Amino acid sequence: MSETISGGHLVAKALKAEGVDVxxxxxxxxxxxxxxxxxxxxxxxxxxxxxxxxxxxxxGYARITGKPGCAxxxxxxxxxxxxxxxxxxxxxxSPMLLIxxxxxxxxxxxxxxxxxxxxxxxxxxxxxxxxxxxxERVADIVSMAFRECYHGAPGPSFLEIPRDVLDAKVPLEKAxxxxxxxxxxxxxxxxxxxxxxxxADLLAHAEKPCILLGSQVWTCRATDAAIxxxxxxxxxxxxxxxxxxxxxxxxxxxxxLSRRYAFTEADLIIIVGTPFDFRMGYxxxxxxxxxxxxxxxxxxxxGKNRDIDLGIVGDAGLILAAAAQAASGRIESxxxxxxxxxxxxxxxxxxxxxxxxxxQLSDAQPIDPYRLVHEINEFLTEDTIYIGDGGxxxxxxxxxxxxxxxxxxxxxxxxxxxxxxMAFAMAAKQARRDKEVLCLFGDGxxxxxxxxxxxxxxxxxxxIGVIGNNSxxxxxxxxxxxxxxxxxARVGNTLGDIRYGDFAxxxxxxxxxxxxxxxxxxxxxxxxxxxxxxxxxxxxxxxxYAPGTMNQxxxx
Numbered sequence: 001m002s003e004t005i006s007g008g009h010l011v012a013k014a015l016k017a018e019g020v021d022v023x024x025x026x027x028x029x030x031x032x033x034x035x036x037x038x039x040x041x042x043x044x045x046x047x048x049x050x051x052x053x054x055x056x057x058x059x060g061y062a063r064i065t066g067k068p069g070c071a072x073x074x075x076x077x078x079x080x081x082x083x084x085x086x087x088x089x090x091x092x093x094s095p096m097l098l099i100x101x102x103x104x105x106x107x108x109x110x111x112x113x114x115x116x117x118x119x120x121x122x123x124x125x126x127x128x129x130x131x132x133x134x135x136e137r138v139a140d141i142v143s144m145a146f147r148e149c150y151h152g153a154p155g156p157s158f159l160e161i162p163r164d165v166l167d168a169k170v171p172l173e174k175a176x177x178x179x180x181x182x183x184x185x186x187x188x189x190x191x192x193x194x195x196x197x198x199x200a201d202l203l204a205h206a207e208k209p210c211i212l213l214g215s216q217v218w219t220c221r222a223t224d225a226a227i228x229x230x231x232x233x234x235x236x237x238x239x240x241x242x243x244x245x246x247x248x249x250x251x252x253x254x255x256x257l258s259r260r261y262a263f264t265e266a267d268l269i270i271i272v273g274t275p276f277d278f279r280m281g282y283x284x285x286x287x288x289x290x291x292x293x294x295x296x297x298x299x300x301x302x303g304k305n306r307d308i309d310l311g312i313v314g315d316a317g318l319i320l321a322a323a324a325q326a327a328s329g330r331i332e333s334x335x336x337x338x339x340x341x342x343x344x345x346x347x348x349x350x351x352x353x354x355x356x357x358x359x360q361l362s363d364a365q366p367i368d369p370y371r372l373v374h375e376i377n378e379f380l381t382e383d384t385i386y387i388g389d390g391g392x393x394x395x396x397x398x399x400x401x402x403x404x405x406x407x408x409x410x411x412x413x414x415x416x417x418x419x420x421x422m423a424f425a426m427a428a429k430q431a432r433r434d435k436e437v438l439c440l441f442g443d444g445x446x447x448x449x450x451x452x453x454x455x456x457x458x459x460x461x462x463x464i465g466v467i468g469n470n471s472x473x474x475x476x477x478x479x480x481x482x483x484x485x486x487x488x489a490r491v492g493n494t495l496g497d498i499r500y501g502d503f504a505x506x507x508x509x510x511x512x513x514x515x516x517x518x519x520x521x522x523x524x525x526x527x528x529x530x531x532x533x534x535x536x537x538x539x540x541x542x543x544x545y546a547p548g549t550m551n552q553x554x555x556x
Contacts, residue, residue: 002173007135007166008033010175011099012041014142017180019067022046022430024054024423026081028074030101030114033166046430046459048423049451051078055085056423056449058096059156063242063410063424064385064431066221068095068149075101076114079160080121084417087125089156092413093219093297095149096156097142098122102131104164122158127151129158135168136175143178150187153298154219188220189314190322191295198310199270199293200326203233206268206291208341212259215241215413216273216297222317223406226272229320233327234338236262236345240274241413245403256402257352258345265344266290272316273297276305277414295319360400366541367517369393372468373400375520376440380404385428385435387411389421390442391475393468395546397440408435419448421465426452429461436528437463443495444473450503456533457508464527465504465535470542471495478545504535514538 005013011034015023022044025031038045048054051073058069073082079100089096103112122129128148132141138161145157203209217226219242226246230237230253238259239246247254255262263269263286270293276283283306286292293310294302302311312319360374373396380386382404388394388411403409410428412420421439429437441450446467456463473493481489504511510530512523520538527534 002171004169005172005175006033006037006169007132007138007161008035009037009040010135010138010177011142011161011166012037012043013177014139015043015070016041017139017143017178018146019180020070022061023070023072024048024057024061024427025072026051026054026074026078028078028101030074030103030163031072031099031166034072034099044430046426046455048426048455050449051081052085052419053423053426053449053452053455055082055096055098056088056420057427058098059085059089059092059094060410060420060424060427061431062089062094062096062154063218064407064428068097068146069427070097070099072099073101074114075103075118075160076116078114079116079118083121083125084419085423086122086156086158088412088415088417088420090125091415093153093155093215094413095154097145097149098156098158100158100160101166102160102162104162106164118160119158125156126158127155130160132159132161132165135165135170138165139175139177143183147184150184153216153296153301187315188318191312191314191319195310195312196319196322197326199312199323200330202268202291202293202310203235203323203327204330207337208266209233209268209270209338210236210238210262210266211270211272212274213237213239213243213246213272214274215243217246217316218242218407219273220297220316222315222320225317225321225324229324232324234336234342235270236342238262240279241411242407242409243273244409245406248404249402252342255345255349257399258348260285261348262345263287263290269293270295272320275301275414279414282306356399363517364541365515365517366539367515367520369396369468369540369544369546370400371517372466372520372538372540373397373440375517375524376438376466377401379521379524380438381436383435384408385410385432385437387421387424387428387437387439389418389424389439390445390468391418391473392478392546392549393442393470393474393540394440395475395548398548399546401440418442418445421445422449422452422456425463425465426456426459426461429456429463430459439463439465441465441467442474443467443469443471443498443500446500447495447498450500453504453509453533453535454507462531462533464524465533466524467500467535467537468540469498469500469537470540471497472542474542474545475549478549500535500537504533508532510534512536
């Protein structure tokens with residue numbers, strides 16, 4: 001008799017072939033055969049308390065490792081609970097696969113338990129969404145879904161697998177199981193050679209160039225190429241999203257606080273791996289007289305919302321390396337002339353830093369949020385992965401916190417999703433146990449997915465959680481005050497005064513309450529030394545708002 005294999009075991013073999021070594025999940029009767037297959041294949045199963053966390057964790061795993069993440073959830077509400085995590089990965093260009101259960105094909109359109117049109121719901125927020133029609137096709141379609149994750153700019157895929165397809169067994173020889181490394185082409189595109197030559201020429205003649213290194217620099221693992229580019233051509237660099245950390249703080253080409261000035265005064269602006277979306281003022285923040293170059297993995301992103309002078313589609317690392325090489329023989333005099341431009345930007349940078357420094361060192365109580373994020377920045381090491389999950393408090397951190405290494409910054413991305421922090425910390429620590437993980441939460445953001453702190457305890461995933469607690473959804477509160485007046489500022493956005501340090505202790509972790517700014521650093525040190533999942537609940541001034549909050553266009 002020939003050997004047989006079930007659909008769930010075929011899923012596990014396909015995941016293994018892709019290099020997946022962990023799935024994030026919440027159990028359900030539709031999907032348990034996948035668990036059985038994962039046990040046989042040596043794939044770790046991390047079960048969480050909400051499907052949104054499973055999807056966010058798969059997204060976070062992909063960002064940290066460069067490998068695709070995977071979440072497995074049951075049908076109906078299990079899949080709908082995961083929609084937010086998939087949507088966040090879609091906007092953040094993160095390659096992950098969500099597998100959802102479905103009622104048996106034999107009960108199609110009969111009203112089976114948890115039956116919903118999952119594929120129809122997922123199609124707008126994925127690069128690929130499909131139903132697996134037969135057990136023989138399970139592994140083949142899983143590999144197809146992963147392949148689509150990497151078509152152009154990365155993103156998520158979704159598969160629903162009916163219960164009888166998962167549970168059925170077929171002869172092993174009838175099931176196509178893709179062989180690792182033999183079912184995907186290289187995704188690295190080097191860009192149009194003529195366009196790269198033109199970029200080299202622009203670089204040779206520019207007096208005041210600057211470059212923005214966005215998330216795709218990390219996605220493409222283009223850190224070394226980006227560093228070589230800015231140093232060889234003497235170009236000041238700004239970083240956003242996952243591109244933060246490409247250059248270490250203190251690097252002569254690392255700039256942060258002078259970006260608006262640079263975008264106004266530069267004659268050449270190179271935007272790498274960042275769309276002209278709301279974070280860039282839809283491109284309007286760039287000088288209309290500057291020459292603008294955009295480099296991106298996705299053709300559809302280049303030139304969207306703002307005209308450009310040159311667009312290049314492809315891998316950021318290959319393009320930057322090629323442009324630096326092409327410009328190397330004609331750049332010496334221009335690079336030397338840029339010394340004054342670098343000094344000009346450094347003076348702007350220093351002035352902005354010195355203006356804000358008194359607040360970063362403030363001893364005020366309640367604690368100034370600038371003091372909190374300053375203490376966090378001083379606490380970070382080269383091996384600390386920093387995660388921001390919140391509104392106003394994380395807006396403060398974006399101005400101050402500087403990761404010390406590439407790939408050590410995580411934020412929700414352009415969807416602005418609250419509640420990613422616990423899942424990102426889970427994925428980061430599980431994938432990189434050699435790293436320290438620190439997550440700054442707003443109290444509103446933490447409350448969305450905070451029960452998975454227990455999952456961190458259960459799986460022994462120590463991390464340092466810091467809650468900037470102002471008992472409010474302060475970013476929204478500011479907007480309401482601005483639009484409707486102070487008497488209506490607290491409608492629908494005021495939270496209870498929760499002692500989250502005690503919550504951490506209740507669940508088996510380390511917890512502390514901090515009201516004195518002088519106690520922030522000692523509390524962080526104790527959390528580090530505890531070796532446990534930790535929450536440091538820092539009570540910050542609810543009457544203080546981040547400049548980014550006050551400048552949001554939606555409130556004007």
